[in-house]
Amino acid sequence: MQGSDYTLLLDLGFIVIGAAAFAFLGKLVRMPSIVAYIFAGIFLGPVLGLVEIGHSLELIAEVGIALLLFLVGLELSFAKIRDVGRVAVAAGVGQVVFTAAGGIVICLLLGFDLIASVFLAVALTFSSTVVVVKLLDQKGHLNRLYGRMAVGIFLVQDLIVILVLTLLAGLGHGDGLAFGTVALGLGKAFGGMALLLGIVLLASKYLLPRPFAWAARSPDTIFIWALFWCFLVAGLAGILDLSLEIGAFLAGIALAQLPYNDDLRRRLHPLMSFFIAVFFVTLGVQMDLSAARENALPAAVLSLFVIIGNPLIFMFIISRMNYSEWNSFQTSITVAQISEFSFIFAALGFSSGMITQDVLSIVAVVGIVTITVSAYMILYSDLLYRVCRRLRILRPFRAKQTPDDERITSRLGHVIVVGMNQLGVEIVQGLVRRGELVLAVDTDPAKLLGLDGAEVLIGNVEYESVVEEIGMREAKLVVSALQIEDTNHLLAYRCRKLGVPCSIHAFDVSVVDDLMDLETSYLLMPNVDGLVEQRDILEKEGLVGERPTSNMERPTLNIERPTLNRDGEEGGDRV
């Protein structure tokens, strides 16, 4: 550890600060964060030359990709994947064929030679799994039907990318496009995929459930084990010449069948966000825009082809498969950009001398433009859909107008009870007996067993994503039985911001003032209530003087419980 020049820390520092600065500035123009990160990278790299991508930064970026796909896998169950398998294969393969063909024609018309046209067309064909998944995650729509369809399509494309890269490697080795080489490459790719899928399925059924159930009560253990599993399978995928994305995705699927996949996903999310931000910035750093100005026209034409042409091709295919117009449109919008593979593919072509610097620059410009525009398109897809309908652009596709069968859970007017210690359990049971809709939340799955009549959720309410998932905004009341000062304060703060009443466990006198400052409606004070219970027992058993009559003043314990009533007025119960 001696003599360190802290290179990684310095580079990461520039990247994080740059990403944060551009993200905050981008917020002013409602720029999606991904776009902001890429621009940050362009600023730090090509413009200022402050950051160079070393091995460690590449590793961090790869970790981001792996975690992102791992989280996608965690979201999906086998049933959900089977739902969209057919459309994923059909749309994925169909789009590759049409886009490649269309791309070659356009490039030839623009004056490129055949090799350059093929490279450009292939680069335009693939869409970015990472960009789209990140945006859908931001929208909270990864679990929607169209989100699953999009993910399925991209993963099919990832398989095709592997075949393409295999072919390119074959060309690079001088074997050319010999039948044997191609067949071997294809065999390895499909065989590897089948083997990895088999391993993951077996692990999911026989290997993982028991150890993870044993570790479930220790969030740190399950967190690290999940990470290890992700990188183990990603590593296996690498050994089988498959992509990191496929490995991480399959690793996630294996764990998606477990009951704590949602909690795992929430815990991993911040880690993924950090690493993926680094990925997008490094993407920007590596962009080569040196010949951009001279190639503006072809770049513009090809960008339009991707932004408009790809979605149209998809819309045609998916609407033919009897999905609703809305779902078809939403899925199609997601393919309006090129992939990070496109850059890798172009870079490989350039280094092997098959394409020129101009072509490389065109790919870079098309990448920036399409990622930027498609990010806006995805985030504002509902508005775009309404505009397209008004302009009757979607009519020719004759898609089904009735909505697809999709169950979306939402809660309203429920009572959220956090912390299933004995107090929490008693409150849940009491509320259920009163006919209230109750959602019980705890990080320990064992504590959520046996709560009949109440809905349960494994999660940590410190995470914003959990706050969204439990529908705090729409709750009637939030109750915390936890004995954790910081979490209780944060809950009370969030409730105040959302205008939702809350009842918080004031387990010690030192927390009362802060909770009242946070406008807690009711303080749960078991210490006080226990004293009152003791007094009642003492009186009932005749252990303390006479029982008070209506004329007598009842001896008090001299404690006041502060409360806010229904109208938000302060009061107090004296006991």
Next chain:
Amino acid sequence: MTGLAILLLAAAVAFGLSKWIRLPVIPLLMLSGVGVRMLAEAGGVALPRELLREMVELGLAVLVFAAGAELSPRRMRGRTKPIVIVAVSQFLLLGLAGIVTATVLGYNLMTAFYLGCALSASSTLVVVRHLQTRRQMFEPYGRLVLGVLLLQDLFIILIMVALLKSPEGALISAFAVIKAVGLGVLALGLHKWFVPWLTRRVKLDDEELMLGALSMLFAFSGMAYLLELPFLVGALFAGFALSAFPMNGLVRGMLGSLSGFFLALFFISVGAFLVLPGPQMLVHSLIFILVLLLVTVVFVSVVAEAVGYSTRAAIETAVLLSQTSEFSLLLALTGVASGQISPELFSMIALITVSTMTLTPFISRDRVAWSLMRLHPRYRTGEQACETLSDHAVLLGYGRAGARLAQYFKAQKIPIVVVDDDAAVIRKLIQKGIPCVQGDGSDPLTIDRAHGREARVVICSMRRIRDAEAVLKHMRGSRAKVLVRTFEPEEVALVEQAGGYPVRTAHASARTFLDWFEENMSEPDEESA
């Protein structure tokens, strides 16, 4: 990616073992790291040293930052004076003990000074994590410990900065300290004004919060680097800047997952770099560990009790502070880099740090505190008034409710006797003139000293149900009724079977809450129906 997978495998093994054999995870992570190195050496495989070094740097920055985010001065409200007294006493006493021990063992003055400073600060990382896991941040001793850590971190940072620059002269050294103070003042300003303002004015989503928080980390670390200060100084101040509520709460979830990841990688990497010092240094390490434990446990508990904490809280504070700090490692690294201490001494300090961090979860268990409490002198004055008592009330355990119960019984004109094992509590009761017996409330001899069997009621407020069971067993056949505070349904059944009266605290509280809910949260048409 393979290197990372191997590190995660080592971490997965450590965490699994930790859960299985119920040992703390940090030493197991370090052992895993040692295991990784040994396996690599045996297999003739080169360790990814560059990756490991970078994980140590990045991991340490994130961990110190996350720990700093927990050190909010607000937690110390109303306790500033005792915190300052305990922090300064521990720092000076341990430092002096370290220097004296080192001198006696034959080290030169500069080395002795380094050793003294390395011993004198406790680990923010380990202690904050321990308090969080046991949910004791809000306890009086938890707040005391956090305040002490905050001050000690400031002391050690300033000393480290001064030592780093000392070869360049006293003036440069002083200037470096001023720069560190300046950075700290900037952090304080952000903590007090900018961060609360930002939280009120700007709505940030999770990702923006995380990036903003990490930007703070890197910005401060960068400033420290530009000011030629150790980057960890910047990391700690960055965390401190964000420790104001609600910002620390908003970022805690995110920092938790980042911390968890880097904690694993950091300690594995440290373990991989760990080299055992020679036999003589090993013996010296043991001596320093013993000195640290003895001085901290004895003197800190005495000082903490003297400033008004209960005996139990004072002992728990002392025990929890009995380890050296991650800053001790950094201090040692600084010394090696400047040539003021040898690499072997760094290994010794690293060994002391690793060992004491490992010991912390063991020595801070309840039974250790109870055992140490028994060594405390007993106060018997309060027992004299018990001799003539009968038909009285006996309180087994004073706790938070004791004062109110005492007042209540006084209003009922019923004499009381309090039984508590905490000497400081007994001392206060004697001062108030309340009859009391110092001892374990579940011990039949103690109950008899309080004339429990002649009382009209015994109120049992002890933490463990098996203590209550012992009380009920001893009280069987007497006329006294025994009320026992219970928390779980199984405890209620146990108490009733043994002839006691369970005080169902959670049930009572839930009932009161449901009454409030009925009155305030039910819909008006439900009410009329």
